[in-house]
Amino acid sequence: MSAPFTLLGRCGPAMGRRGRLTTAHGPIETPNFMPVGTYGTLRGVPSHLLPDLGAQVMLVNFLHLFFYPGPKALERAGGVHRFFSIPVPVLADSGGYQVFSLGSHRRVREEGVSFQDPRSGRKEFLTPENV
Numbered sequence: 001m002s003a004p005f006t007l008l009g010r011c012g013p014a015m016g017r018r019g020r021l022t023t024a025h026g027p028i029e030t031p032n033f034m035p036v037g038t039y040g041t042l043r044g045v046p047s048h049l050l051p052d053l054g055a056q057v058m059l060v061n062f063l064h065l066f067f068y069p070g071p072k073a074l075e076r077a078g079g080v081h082r083f084f085s086i087p088v089p090v091l092a093d094s095g096g097y098q099v100f101s102l103g104s105h106r107r108v109r110e111e112g113v114s115f116q117d118p119r120s121g122r123k124e125f126l127t128p129e130n131v
Contacts, residue, residue, distance in 0.1 A: 025081060025089040026056070034059040034091065039068065040084040050088050057088055062131060063095025066124070067117040094131060 008029075009018045021028040035042055035050070036059045042050075050058060060080060069083065077083035080090050099106050099113050107114040112127035 023089045028057045039064050047086050058090050060092050062092045063098045
């Protein structure tokens with residue numbers, strides 16, 4: 001595999017970078033628009049159409065996937081790409097926004113965060129290791 005990030009050029013007064021991020025699931029040119037598949041799927045757009053629409057990467061929400069379908073289901077399927085048939089690289093956020101924006105559903109401790117899924121009521125203890 002080549003270098004993870006290749007600088008392709010700079011532009012503008014701030015000297016913004018344009019480059020290529022190389023992943024195991026394909027390259028991503030930067031900057032790039034990332035469609036968001038909150039629960040691993042885009043609303044109203046079949047995932048097989050992503051490359052035809054010019055999407056080189058899809059953003060998914062870790063915390064949503066953690067609660068549904070859950071890590072075990074994703075692992076049994078062979079990962080997020082296979083479970084949702086995503087034909088492009090995937091970037092997953094940490095879920096931190098939900099943990100802090102839904103303050104009534106969480107308790108922060110030094111070791112991690114106790115969090116309750118607002119949909120199902122299921123409680124989990126999230127640590128750096130399991131997220």
